[in-house]
Amino acid sequence: MSDLVLETEKLDKIYNMSGRQIRALSDVNLKVKKGEFVSVMGPSGSGKTTLLNILGCLDKPTYGKVILDGLDVTKMPEKELYKIRRYKIGFVFQTFNLLPYLSAIENVELPMEGTGKSKEEKGKRARELLKLVGLSERENHKPHRLSAGEQQRVAIARALANNPTIILADEPTGNLDSKTGYEIVRLLGKLNIEQGTTIVMVTHDSHKAALASRMLFLSDGKLLAKEKQGTHLLKKELMCPYCGREIQPDDTFCPHCGGKLTDKEGE
Amino acid sequence: MVVALGFSVAIMLSIPAGITANQESMQRITENFSNTITTMQNEINKTATLIECSTTPSQGMQGFRFGGFYANETFIDETVMDVIRSIEGVKDVIPFLEKSSSENISETINTPFGSRTIYRPAYTIIGVCLNSSLTGNYSILPTNITAGENLSEGDSGYVLLSSNLTAYFGADIGDAVTVNGESFTVKGIFESTSQTRTVYMNITDAQRVTGLTGKISRLDVYVVDVSYATQVADTIRTTYPELYVTSYQDRLENLQNMQTMYSQTLNNAESSISQAQATATQLIVIAIAATSLIVFFVMLYSVRERTKEIGILKAIGFSNWNVMSQFMLEGVLIGLIGGVAGVIIGTIAAPFLSALLLPQLNLFGGTQRTQRPFQTTYPNIIGSQSSSAATLNPQFILLALGVAALLGALGSLYPSWRASRTSPMEALRYE
Numbered sequence: 001m002s003d004l005v006l007e008t009e010k011l012d013k014i015y016n017m018s019g020r021q022i023r024a025l026s027d028v029n030l031k032v033k034k035g036e037f038v039s040v041m042g043p044s045g046s047g048k049t050t051l052l053n054i055l056g057c058l059d060k061p062t063y064g065k066v067i068l069d070g071l072d073v074t075k076m077p078e079k080e081l082y083k084i085r086r087y088k089i090g091f092v093f094q095t096f097n098l099l100p101y102l103s104a105i106e107n108v109e110l111p112m113e114g115t116g117k118s119k120e121e122k123g124k125r126a127r128e129l130l131k132l133v134g135l136s137e138r139e140n141h142k143p144h145r146l147s148a149g150e151q152q153r154v155a156i157a158r159a160l161a162n163n164p165t166i167i168l169a170d171e172p173t174g175n176l177d178s179k180t181g182y183e184i185v186r187l188l189g190k191l192n193i194e195q196g197t198t199i200v201m202v203t204h205d206s207h208k209a210a211l212a213s214r215m216l217f218l219s220d221g222k223l224l225a226k227e228k229q230g231t232h233l234l235k236k237e238l239m240c241p242y243c244g245r246e247i248q249p250d251d252t253f254c255p256h257c258g259g260k261l262t263d264k265e266g267e
Numbered sequence: 268m269v270v271a272l273g274f275s276v277a278i279m280l281s282i283p284a285g286i287t288a289n290q291e292s293m294q295r296i297t298e299n300f301s302n303t304i305t306t307m308q309n310e311i312n313k314t315a316t317l318i319e320c321s322t323t324p325s326q327g328m329q330g331f332r333f334g335g336f337y338a339n340e341t342f343i344d345e346t347v348m349d350v351i352r353s354i355e356g357v358k359d360v361i362p363f364l365e366k367s368s369s370e371n372i373s374e375t376i377n378t379p380f381g382s383r384t385i386y387r388p389a390y391t392i393i394g395v396c397l398n399s400s401l402t403g404n405y406s407i408l409p410t411n412i413t414a415g416e417n418l419s420e421g422d423s424g425y426v427l428l429s430s431n432l433t434a435y436f437g438a439d440i441g442d443a444v445t446v447n448g449e450s451f452t453v454k455g456i457f458e459s460t461s462q463t464r465t466v467y468m469n470i471t472d473a474q475r476v477t478g479l480t481g482k483i484s485r486l487d488v489y490v491v492d493v494s495y496a497t498q499v500a501d502t503i504r505t506t507y508p509e510l511y512v513t514s515y516q517d518r519l520e521n522l523q524n525m526q527t528m529y530s531q532t533l534n535n536a537e538s539s540i541s542q543a544q545a546t547a548t549q550l551i552v553i554a555i556a557a558t559s560l561i562v563f564f565v566m567l568y569s570v571r572e573r574t575k576e577i578g579i580l581k582a583i584g585f586s587n588w589n590v591m592s593q594f595m596l597e598g599v600l601i602g603l604i605g606g607v608a609g610v611i612i613g614t615i616a617a618p619f620l621s622a623l624l625l626p627q628l629n630l631f632g633g634t635q636r637t638q639r640p641f642q643t644t645y646p647n648i649i650g651s652q653s654s655s656a657a658t659l660n661p662q663f664i665l666l667a668l669g670v671a672a673l674l675g676a677l678g679s680l681y682p683s684w685r686a687s688r689t690s691p692m693e694a695l696r697y698e
Contacts, residue, residue, distance in 0.1 A: 058582060058692040078587065086584020097579045097695065111583045158583065 004067075005165050005198050006032040006055065011064035013050050013221075024050040025061070025221045032166070037192040037199045037232055039209035042218035048202040049170055051218065055200065056089050056168045057081050069165050086111060090159030094171035096151040098143040104130060104154045105139040111161040129157035132195075133187060149180035156187060160197070167191075169201040173208055185211045189232050190250075269608050272561050272601070272671075276609020277616055278554040280667045282547040284613075289540050296536070300529050304522070311518045316358070318488040318500050319513040320351075340366060342482035347507060351488055354502050356495030361401050363485040364394035364470055366477040369447050372435070390432055390464040392446065394473025397422055405489065408467060415440040415455035418467060426451040427467035429459035447476040486510075555674060558605065562678025566598050570686040577686050578694025587687040594683035595676055602675020606668040613667070 011028035014021055024047045032038050042048050053059040054066060057073050066073050073084055085091075098107045108126035117125070130139050133153040143151050152172060159167050169188065173181030185208045191197045192213075201212060209215050213232045217224040243257035253260055322341040348360045367388035375384050395407050399420040402408060408417055409427065418427050426444060428436065433456060436444045443450050446466060459465065474480050490499050493515060500514035513521075570577070580590055 053692050056582070058690075058695075082581070082584055082586040082589075085582065089584075091582050093582075093695070097575075097582070099576060099579065110580075113585075114589055162584070 003034045004031055005034045005069055006030070006200070007067045008055070009065040009067070011051070011054065011066065012062045013047070013054060013059070014062045023221055025054070028064070028218075028221075028223050030055075030216070030223060032198060032200060034198055035192070035196050037189060037201070037213045037230075038216060039201045039203060039212035039214070039230065040216045040218055041203060041206060041209040043204055046218045047221040048204070048218055050221075052168050052170045052200070052202050056091055057084050086115070087162050088165045090161070090164040090167040092152070092155050092159050092167060092169040092172045094174040096143070096148075096155045096175070098151055098154055098158075100143050103140045103142055104135060104146065104157075107143070107154055108157045108161055111158060115162065125161065126157070129160050130154070132160070132191070133157045147180075148176050149183060152176065152180075152184050153187065156184070156191070160191070160195075164197075166198045166200060169199060171203055172201060173203065173205065181205070181208060182211075192232075268561065268565060269604055270612075272558060272605025273608030273612045275554045275558040275561070276606050276667060276671050277613035279551055279558070279670065280609060280613035280663065281616065282551055282554075284663060286540075286544055286547055289543065293533075293536060293540060297533060300533065304526060307522050307525075311515065311522060315493045315515045316490045316496065317515070318490065318496060318503065320486040320488060320503055320507075320510045321513075322484050322510065324511050340484065341509075342479055342484050343507070343509065345481050345483045347510075348483075348486065350506065351486065351503060354499055356490045356492070356499050357488060358491045359401060359405070359489045361405060361407060361487040361489075362396050362470060362483040363487070364392075364473045364477070364479060364482065365484045366392050366394075366473070366479065368392060368466075389435060390429075390466050392473050392477060393465050393467050394470035394477075395467060396470050405487070407487075409457035409459075411458045412455050413458050415453065417455050417457075418469070422454065423469050423472055424451055425454040425468065427455045427457060428453055429463065429465045430456050431459055431462070432464050432466065435464070449476045555670075558602070558671065558674045559678035561605075562598050562601055562675050563682065565601060566594060566679040566682035567685075569597070570594065570682045573686075574689060574694045574697040577689045578691045578697065581689070581691035582695060590689075591683045591687035594686050595679050598679020598683065599672045599675040602671045602673070602678070603668060605675070606671025609671060610664050610667060614664075 008028055008030040011025050011030070012023070013025040014023050016022075028051060030051075040048055040051065050059070054061050055068075057066075057068075057076075061074060064074070068084065068088055071084070073081065076084065099110065102110065105123070105126045108129055109122045112122045112125065127136070127139065130136055133156055135150060135153050135157070138146060138150060143154070146154065152175075156167075156172075167188070172188070173184055176184060185201070188199055188201065189211060192199050199212075201209075203209050210228075210230050211232050212230040215228040215230050217226065243254060243259065247254055247256075322343050342364070345362055348362055351357060352360050368390045370389040371386040372389045373384050373386050375382050395402075395418070397418055397420050402418075402420070409429075412427075413430060418425060426446065428438070428444070433439065436442075436453075438444045438453050440453055440456065442453050444453055445451075446468070451468065451472070457467075468476075470483070474482060488499065488503065490496050496514045497516050500512050500516070503510060504512045577590055580593075585593075
């Protein structure tokens with residue numbers, strides 16, 4: 001058994017739109033290893049969101065398989081599937097999708113409803129997660145009193161609530177300004193390093209995609225053969241790409257040679 | 268929405284309360300009725316040898332004396348006693364003289380057309396034969412003396428007052444009272460079983476103060492044995508056609524007539540109640556349907572409004588059942604809120620609502636007034652007949668809340684199911 005947590009085999013998705021067949025995905029073979037931070041890049045309409053919905057068990061492929069943690073989720077009935085969504089997957093959306101009438105901490109506690117955890121346990125876990133995303137001070141604020149970046153941090157904390165196998169982030173920076181967007185991607189990177197969370201992030205922004213450890217390209221529903229290493233990979237291994245010496249995860253510049261560690265373009 | 272729901276629940280609440288009230292009063296009437304029959308049966312059996320002869324229709328058969336207007340008081344010469352006493356089988360003949368007082372009192376009564384003042388005699392003078400051989404054997408005098416002593420043989424110039432007359436005369440034991448202009452001493456006071464105001468005195472005194480010397484108004488004829496009753500009664504009837512004669516047989520017949528009449532009345536009432544119940548059941552069905560429909564539409568709207576929320580919940584791992592129970596719980600809560608509103612509205616409005624929605628039980632009122640056979644003779648047995656005031660008891664309120672919650676669940680069943688079946692992907696796209 002390999003260390004693959006997510007694998008797709010010949011994934012096809014065909015939409016039937018007023019008699020015309022649209023092939024949103026064709027023959028997608030994706031492999032994500034445990035602890036990886038993968039970004040999937042592509043222009044709009046290339047099938048990124050379709051792919052992520054299928055990976056997140058919100059949609060079913062027309063053909064092919066999705067194997068998550070060794071389980072073929074494409075064959076699972078709905079009454080089993082919710083458990084996969086609850087325990088194995090953490091979703092981060094472009095529009096945050098927090099419940100407006102719940103406070104930050106209640107939003108984070110939400111996925112733990114009905115898991116058998118006590119109120120204290122849920123509260124403790126939610127507080128830990130909010131601390132992790134840097135929002136300890138704002139746990140009782142409702143979403144409308146939080147900035148967009150803060151809302152996305154709450155959403156990330158919520159995605160982590162049940163300690164999922166994989167985080168699926170669908171354009172997590174799409175509704176944020178550039179600076180906040182980078183902060184969010186860096187937060188994901190930090191979680192990836194510190195918590196070892198496997199992350200698949202979909203984006204059309206090449207600069208942010210480059211912050212992942214591995215970049216994949218999706219075009220017209222097809223996964224291109226070329227892959228690129230992101231700068232994040234180097235950071236993760238705590239080694240400067242320029243001088244090869246040890247660096248800290250938060251460093252922007254190498255403390256030894258002064259090399260720029262994070263792609264700052266667009267900022 | 269809550270008010271509409273509240274009214275539905277209030278209707279659900281009031282109608283059964285009204286029905287219960289109707290049934291209770293029905294039961295009460297039936298019980299009273301059978302008690303009355305038993306009492307009367309006993310009474311008739313006890314006085315089997317008694318033949319009542321009166322110059323006016325016997326009380327039991329008398330019409331309703333509207334506003335205190337007494338039918339013409341007629342009298343007969345006391346010599347009839349000797350004739351009747353000579354009939355074979357007659358044991359004793361007891362004379363009475365009953366005459367309204369010459370003084371009147373005014374009384375205000377409320378009629379459907381407003382209140383009006385009427386005048387009626389202040390009291391009735393009853394002259395009794397104070398022969399100790401008669402007073403000792405038969406119930407001639409009132410028995411329930413509350414103060415002083417009863418009249419005894421030879422008492423002349425003494426009276427016995429019903430307790431409701433002491434205030435009128437302003438007199439107590441030993442005081443002097445003026446009856447038709449003549450002074451009498453109060454010897455005793457008795458508790459009147461009926462509401463009648465009576466002054467008992469020696470029959471000779473009575474004849475004198477009423478100016479009816481040698482006259483009587485009523486005779487109680489006792490026969491030696493029941494077997495003579497019919498025969499003696501017939502003889503009296505043919506000899507004195509002006510007398511109203513009632514024997515054991517007649518009284519029994521009257522009782523049977525009453526029984527039949529009352530059974531009919533009760534049957535009518537019962538059928539009117541069951542009719543009302545049928546109507547009420549329809550109304551309840553409508554109320555139930557209304558309640559669940561209100562919840563249904565509210566929840567359907569709510570589910571539509573919150574499609575996106577449902578999508579989010581499902582995307583973060585809520586099962587169909589989690590989503591469904593969430594919405595069901597909401598439906599139950601709406602039902603309960605409506606239930607509480609209903610109980611509040613119902614508590615205030617139940618008597619009015621049930622009066623509005625259910626026909627009132629009107630057994631012995633209205634046009635049947637003149638047929639009230641018990642009212643004059645046994646006024647306290649039937650009592651106030653039918654007041655179907657709907658009241659709510661705690662069990663009922665709990666039941667109503669339970670039903671409201673149940674209807675909330677029922678109404679939200681489909682909307683919740685729909686919510687649970689929403690595809691998360693499509694729901695997330697919904698704005």
